[in-house]
């Protein structure tokens with residue numbers, strides 16, 4: 001169960017099941033929460049071991065405790081940043097959740113395109129873009145709908161600079177294009193580049209990627225016709241989820257649509273949105 005901020009700060013940490021002192025374990029929890037909003041509770045403490053031991057080894061440190069000593073010395077250092085990035089879960093794939101993407105293509109995007117004033121670009125925000133598959137999936141869908149790329153602006157943002165660097169390159173391993181991407185799209189929108197597949201320039205140019213912590217208000221962008229905030233709220237406590245939804249509500253057009261991940265819901269969380277079911281998927285509009 002996800003803990004609230006208060007619990008993270010005041011509840012004594014249970015003994016960690018990884019080789020790290022109790023003090024450093026709760027320091028890491030607080031550091032991660034302060035830097036990203038992500039909550040690591042006892043059910044996920046194995047992640048501390050699997051994600052941070054590679055850093056311990058690369059840095060030729062003795063232990064997780066020694067790593068913590070370095071971070072405690074400077075919580076804004078590059079090493080501290082790497083620790084936070086390593087603790088983010090960047091799992092993503094093309095057209096993740098077929099039902100939602102089908103509904104976007106059949107119902108949501110045609111409606112948003114038709115409702116737009118002549119000459120205005122369609123603005124789309126992939127709010128936790130990871131390595132870019134979500135943003136590029138939407139771009140390819142718009143091309144399939146016959147939309148001129150110059151009529152669209154897609155923004156992908158993420159906390160992690162590492163994933164954004166990969167997203168900007170638009171190069172994917174065979175394993176990654178095998179996940180969710182229809183073969184016809186692979187042939188139509190990618191070219192083989194050595195061992196990788198590179199997304200074509202015409203698709204890449206539709207999307208820009210920028211760093212953003214979702215707990216901050218987005219500046220210099222918006223309002224948006226479509227916001228995808230998918231499979232990221234699950235990592236936060238209720239307070240952080242609400243703050244992020246407030247930020248989204250602020251930049252969602254009156255006619256705009258928000259889509260969450262299929263395991264995420266607005267129930268008991270935020271009353272500033274109405275929900276609508278289209279093609280079996282749930283979409284939200286700001287009240």
Ligand SMILES: C[S@@+](CC[C@H](N)C(=O)[O-])C[C@H]1O[C@@H](n2cnc3c(N)ncnc32)[C@H](O)[C@@H]1O
Nearest residue numbers: 036088090091092128130159160213214230231
């Ligand atoms: C599991 S991925 C989701 C990717 C994509 N939206 C999808 O559904 O496939 C979650 C992403 O959220 C990012 N993230 C975590 N905390 C964040 C924060 N506070 N602000 C912005 N992005 C964050 C992580 O770096 C990671 O790339």
